[in-house]
Amino acid sequence: MNFKNKTAIVTGATRGIGQKIAEDLYDLGATLILTGADRDRIKRLRGNKRRKYYHLDFLEDESVSEFIETLEEYEKIDICINNAGINRINYIYDIMEEDWDRIMKVNLSGPFRLIKEAARIMKKKRYGRIVNIASIFGTITREKRAAYTASKSGLIGLTKTAALDLAPYNILVNSVSPGFILTDLTKRILSSKEREALRAAVPLKRLGRPRDISPVVLFLASDLNTYITGQNIIADGGYVNT
Numbered sequence: 001m002n003f004k005n006k007t008a009i010v011t012g013a014t015r016g017i018g019q020k021i022a023e024d025l026y027d028l029g030a031t032l033i034l035t036g037a038d039r040d041r042i043k044r045l046r047g048n049k050r051r052k053y054y055h056l057d058f059l060e061d062e063s064v065s066e067f068i069e070t071l072e073e074y075e076k077i078d079i080c081i082n083n084a085g086i087n088r089i090n091y092i093y094d095i096m097e098e099d100w101d102r103i104m105k106v107n108l109s110g111p112f113r114l115i116k117e118a119a120r121i122m123k124k125k126r127y128g129r130i131v132n133i134a135s136i137f138g139t140i141t142r143e144k145r146a147a148y149t150a151s152k153s154g155l156i157g158l159t160k161t162a163a164l165d166l167a168p169y170n171i172l173v174n175s176v177s178p179g180f181i182l183t184d185l186t187k188r189i190l191s192s193k194e195r196e197a198l199r200a201a202v203p204l205k206r207l208g209r210p211r212d213i214s215p216v217v218l219f220l221a222s223d224l225n226t227y228i229t230g231q232n233i234i235a236d237g238g239y240v241n242t
């Protein structure tokens with residue numbers, strides 16, 4: 001795989017899965033537009049000519065508009081990886097409206113706005129690869145996951161329709177659904193006991209790492225992917241079939 005002469009957006013690239021995707025794209029030659037929601041951290045991260053960091057918080061309209069404006073500085077955008085995402089778990093009768101709205105804004109409306117913007121730019125060159133990071137909880141679910149599952153199922157639906165709308169412009173749109181990946185997000189949500197139980201339940205007998213997900217995303221975002229569009233690829237060590 002080679003990403004020389006490709007310009008790629010990766011949202012939520014400051015840690016976890018997004019950080020690994022960004023590192024791998026960088027190593028393979030891409031020019032990167034990377035985002036994170038923590039303003040101070042973005043200021044501290046030093047970019048270079050081929051790797052620029054921008055503040056993007058889907059909960060702040062102004063931040064989204066500013067980010068979209070900065071995209072005008074780029075001659076083209078070839079790849080857009082919608083990776084940023086959040087999770088709060090709670091029983092449906094306890095979910096606060098505010099949490100529901102936040103999850104929808106970050107996990108679903110954010111990708112929608114970026115896909116729309118990226119597609120506008122990609123259409124001009126009649127080339128694009130969009131990969132949305134969904135979740136196994138967009139396909140299956142568990143208790144306390146109503147908001148997260150609704151957002152990720154929505155993202156998978158958005159992927160399928162965007163793939164149809166953008167196919168005439170040679171823009172391929174897919175989603176990747178990770179299983180349980182050890183990142184800050186999982187550490188925040190799952191106790192060590194819960195993580196241990198999940199490890200035992202996964203057929204491959206281990207939790208995933210960001211490097212289990214990145215190659216799948218890179219393939220779908222690369223020129224090697226010439227005919228897959230509108231698909232959701234599950235990378236979960238076999239968990240959804242148990």
Ligand code: NAI
Pocket residue numbers: 011012013014015016017018035036037038056057058059083084085086087106133134135136177178179180181182183184185186
């Ligand atoms: P993480 O919590 O380690 O990183 C999340 C990233 O999203 C950070 O860079 C953060 O700055 C950004 N972000 C957070 N709030 C934001 C906001 N309001 N606006 C814009 N950006 C924001 O998460 P992780 O685990 O790397 O997850 C990445 C993606 O993978 C998410 O979409 C998540 O739902 C999905 N996923 C993760 C799984 C896991 O087990 N870790 C499993 C399935 C899906």
